[in-house]
Amino acid sequence: MVTLYRPGDGWMHRAPAGPKATVLLAVVLAVSFLPSTWWAAGVAAAVAVLGYLICGLGLRELGRQVLAVRWVIVITLGGQLIFLDAEPAVANTARVLAAILLAGMLVLTTRVAALLDAFERGLRPFERLGVDAQRIALLLAVTINTVPVLARLATGVREAQRARGARAGIVGFVVPFLVVSLKHADDLGDALTARGVR
Amino acid sequence: MTARSPEGAALERTIRLDSATVRLGDTLALDDVTVAIDASRVAVVGANGSGKSTFARLLAGLVSPTSGSVRVHGLDPTRQAAQLRKLVSMVFSNPDAQIIMPTVAEDAAFSLRSERLPHAESAERVAEALDRFGLTELADRAAHDLSGGQKQLLALCGAFIRRPQLVIADEPTAYLDARNARRVAEHLFEDAGHRLVLLTHDLRLAERCDLAVLFDAGRIAAVGAPSDVIAEYEASLRW
Numbered sequence: 395m396v397t398l399y400r401p402g403d404g405w406m407h408r409a410p411a412g413p414k415a416t417v418l419l420a421v422v423l424a425v426s427f428l429p430s431t432w433w434a435a436g437v438a439a440a441v442a443v444l445g446y447l448i449c450g451l452g453l454r455e456l457g458r459q460v461l462a463v464r465w466v467i468v469i470t471l472g473g474q475l476i477f478l479d480a481e482p483a484v485a486n487t488a489r490v491l492a493a494i495l496l497a498g499m500l501v502l503t504t505r506v507a508a509l510l511d512a513f514e515r516g517l518r519p520f521e522r523l524g525v526d527a528q529r530i531a532l533l534l535a536v537t538i539n540t541v542p543v544l545a546r547l548a549t550g551v552r553e554a555q556r557a558r559g560a561r562a563g564i565v566g567f568v569v570p571f572l573v574v575s576l577k578h579a580d581d582l583g584d585a586l587t588a589r590g591v592r
Numbered sequence: 593m594t595a596r597s598p599e600g601a602a603l604e605r606t607i608r609l610d611s612a613t614v615r616l617g618d619t620l621a622l623d624d625v626t627v628a629i630d631a632s633r634v635a636v637v638g639a640n641g642s643g644k645s646t647f648a649r650l651l652a653g654l655v656s657p658t659s660g661s662v663r664v665h666g667l668d669p670t671r672q673a674a675q676l677r678k679l680v681s682m683v684f685s686n687p688d689a690q691i692i693m694p695t696v697a698e699d700a701a702f703s704l705r706s707e708r709l710p711h712a713e714s715a716e717r718v719a720e721a722l723d724r725f726g727l728t729e730l731a732d733r734a735a736h737d738l739s740g741g742q743k744q745l746l747a748l749c750g751a752f753i754r755r756p757q758l759v760i761a762d763e764p765t766a767y768l769d770a771r772n773a774r775r776v777a778e779h780l781f782e783d784a785g786h787r788l789v790l791l792t793h794d795l796r797l798a799e800r801c802d803l804a805v806l807f808d809a810g811r812i813a814a815v816g817a818p819s820d821v822i823a824e825y826e827a828s829l830r831w
Contacts, residue, residue: 581689588682590706
C-alpha cells in the first residue's frame, strides 16, 4: 500500500491546503444536499468527473478511486434498492460516491505535511478552549501513516500462522495481531519521542 | 569537540550514571550501574537482554531510572527532557517503526517540526540531508515502500537532520544485508561533529569505536579499549 498523494505540479497541487480543503468541503456539502432524482445523480457524477479533469488528476485516477470504493458502491446501492425505488437509490449512491471522490481530491493533491500544517493552523483558534492543535494534527498524520503498517503486520501474522500450519481463524488471528500492533505502537511512541515530539 | 546547549552554552560532555537502577515490571533491567564516559565513539556490547537497550533508552530519556541518577552532557534526561531532545537523536533497529510520515521527504522534514524553522530553511535542510543519505531520487516515494536498507538510511536522515550532538544507535544494522549495513555504519562513523553511542552485535563495528562497554545481566561487566572488552566478551561466550 502506498501513500494517497500523487505527485504533480497542476494548479490544484500548488493551491494552499487550507483554502483547498475549505472549497472542497463546500463542494462536497453542495453535492450532498442535491435531491434524490435522476438529474441530481447526473450532476453529482458530472461534478466528480469535471473535478478530476480540471485539477489534472485525469479519468484514469478517477477510475482507480472508483475501483477502490467499489464495495461502498455495492453495499450502498444494494442496501437502498431493497427499500427504495431505483431513482432515489441510484441518486443517493451517486451523491455518496461523488462526495468520497471529491474529498479524495484533497489527499491526492496535498502532501500530508501540508495537511498537517493546515489542520494545525485551522485548530489554533481553539487552543484557548484547551484544544492541543499540534497534537491533533500529529494524530491525524500518524493515523494516515499507520494504515499501511497495520496491513503489513496483518500479513506477517497470517504468514507466520500458515508457516506453522495453523488454520485460518478470526480468534487465532486477532490476538497475535493485537500484540504486534501494540508493540508497534510502543516503538512508534519511542520514535516520536526520540524525534523531539513531546 | 565541545558539547553545547541549543542556546550555545558549553555543556559538560560526559555521560554519567551513578548507581542507576531500572526496574521494568518484575525485571531488573539495569542493576546499580555506575559509569562515566567521555569518549566520542562508544560501543555497547553484550548478549540479548543484558541491559544494553535499557541503557540506551535511559540516555535518550525514554525510560527513567527507578533509583540513582543519570546525566547526559550535564542534563538530567527525565527532568530536562525537552533540552536533551534538542541534543540527542536515537536510531532504532526496526526501521518500520521509525517512519512517521508517508513520503521520504515528509518523513525527513518531520524531525524539524519541533524546531519551527522558516519554510525555506527547513526545505534546504531536508534537501541537504536527503542528498547526504542518497535519498534525493526517492524524495516523493512512499516511505513504507522502501527497502529495509533505504528505510534505515531514512531513519538516519531523520536523526541527523536535527544536527544532534549525540547519536544513540540501537543495533542499527541488525535488519540489514552486508552492503546496507556498511552504508549505515559509514554514516554513523563519519565525522559530522556528533558523538556516537552504538549498541551492536557486530564486533567489527565495536572495534572501530574509541571505547567499549560490556553489559551482562543488567550490570557493566567491562569498560575499556574495544579490543580488550571484545576479547573479554568473546571469552565469556566459550562453552
